[in-house]
Amino acid sequence: MTHDSAAQNVEAYASVSPRDLILRDRLAIDRTVLANERTLLAYIRTALTLFLVGISFVHLPDLHPDPSFGGLRYDVAGWLFMVAAAIVLAVGLFRYRGFKADILSIQKNART
Numbered sequence: 001m002t003h004d005s006a007a008q009n010v011e012a013y014a015s016v017s018p019r020d021l022i023l024r025d026r027l028a029i030d031r032t033v034l035a036n037e038r039t040l041l042a043y044i045r046t047a048l049t050l051f052l053v054g055i056s057f058v059h060l061p062d063l064h065p066d067p068s069f070g071g072l073r074y075d076v077a078g079w080l081f082m083v084a085a086a087i088v089l090a091v092g093l094f095r096y097r098g099f100k101a102d103i104l105s106i107q108k109n110a111r112t
Contacts, residue, residue, distance in 0.1 A: 029107055036099045043092025047085040054081030 057078030061071065 029103065033103055033107075036096060036103060040092055040096040043088060043096070047089035047092065050081050050085035050088060054078040054085060057081060 055078065057074045060074050060078075
C-alpha cells in the first residue's frame with residue numbers, strides 16, 4: 001500500500017459517522033497500528049543487518065593474516081553497505097511517520 005492509497009482510505013473514512021463504526025472496525029484500526037509498528041521494526045532490523053555487514057567488510061582485511069588481502073575493494077563494499085543501511089532506515093522512518101499520521105487521522109475521526 002502506498003502513501004497515496006492510505007490517504008485515499010483516510011478520505012473514505014471521513015464520510016463514516018463514528019457511531020457507525022463497530023468493534024470490528026475499531027479493532028481493525030488497532031491491528032493496522034500494530035502492523036505499521038511491526039513494519040518499522042523490520043526496516044530497523046534490515047538497516048542494522050546492513051550496517052553490521054558493512055562494518056564486517058571494512059574490518060575483514062584486518063583479520064586476515066596476509067597483509068595484501070582485501071584492500072580498497074572491501075572498504076568500498078563496506079561503506080556502500082553502511083550507506084544502504086542509512087537509506088533503508090530513512091525510508092522506513094519516512095513511511096512509518098506518513099502512515100502513522102494517516103492512522104491517527106482515522107482514529108481521531110472514529111473516536112469523535
